[in-house]
Amino acid sequence: MAEEISYDRSLLGVEHHIGTFPITADMILAFAAATGEVHPLYSDAAYANASEHGALLAPPTFSNIFVEGFRRPDIQLAFGEMTLFANQAIEPLAPIKAGDTLEARTKLQEVYAKTGRSGTMVFMVWETSFMNQHGTTVLRVQDSFVRRNRGKQ
C-alpha cells in the first residue's frame, strides 16, 4: 500500500534554472580519462577537430559530471538516512561540442514510495534538460534517487 510521504509538493513540475556550464576540451578529455572512453571523437582532439564536427565532442553521458553538483531545490523530504542514485535515463538530442555553453533546467517529476524486502524506500525523480547557446535542446536526462534507512552493518 502506498505510504504518505512528507515533502514540499509545491516543487512538483516547477522548472528551475540550475546553472550555466561552459564546456571545454579539457573537461571532455578529463571525462574520457575518468571513464576509460577511447572513441576518438570524444577522446582525441586532433581527430575530432579534423572530423565533420570540427571540435571535440562530449560523450552522450557527459552531463553526468553535473549529477553530484547540481543545486537542486531541497524538497524537504522527511524520510530516510541515506540517498543513492537509483535509475537514470539519457536522451541525447544533438551533439555537445567543446566551446559550447549549456543552460540546465530541472523539475521534480515525481516522488513515490515502494516497500520491499529491505523496507520502505522513497524515490525522487528529476527531469533535467540542457540547452546550448544556440537555443537547441541537446540533452534530456531523468535522474531517480532513492532515499532509505541504513541497513544493519
Added chain:
Amino acid sequence: MNTALYYEDIAIGDEIGPLERTVTLEQVQTFLAIRSTRPGPTRFTDEAQARSEGLPGPIVPGAVNTAMVAQLLTGWSPTIRLKKLEVSFRQVVRHNTLLEIKGVVTAKQVVDQEPQVECDVFMENDEGAVHVMGHAIVVLPMRSRES
C-alpha cells in the same frame, strides 16, 4: 574503432561486447575534479566517509557507470547513434572491481523512417553479479538507402 554496421546487419539476439573496465580511485578523483564541486572527502573517495553513510567502502559514482555502459553502444560501430539509454543501479560498484559490460539485441524496427535497434545492457562483476542493467535504443543507417 569497430567496422561500420548497418541496420540490415543486425539481428535480434546479436550480442554486443563485452567491454571490460576497472575503475580506480584516481579515475574517480579525476571525474569529481572536472566540476570540483566537493573538494572534501566523499562516499566516492574516502573509506571513513563511505562507511559513515552505510556503504561498505568508497564506490564508483553511478554517473561513471552509466558512462561506461554508453561506451558499449557508442563503441559498437562508428555508424551508431545513441538515441536513449535507461539504466538501473542494482548494486554499488567498489573501486578496482573487474567489470564486464555487455548487451544483446532485443528488437529492431523502423519508426518514423528511423531505423532503430533496441538492446538490453548489463554491467557485471567477475562473479556474475549484476551491478547495472538497462535498456537502450540506437539508430543505424540503412544500407538500402545509401545505394
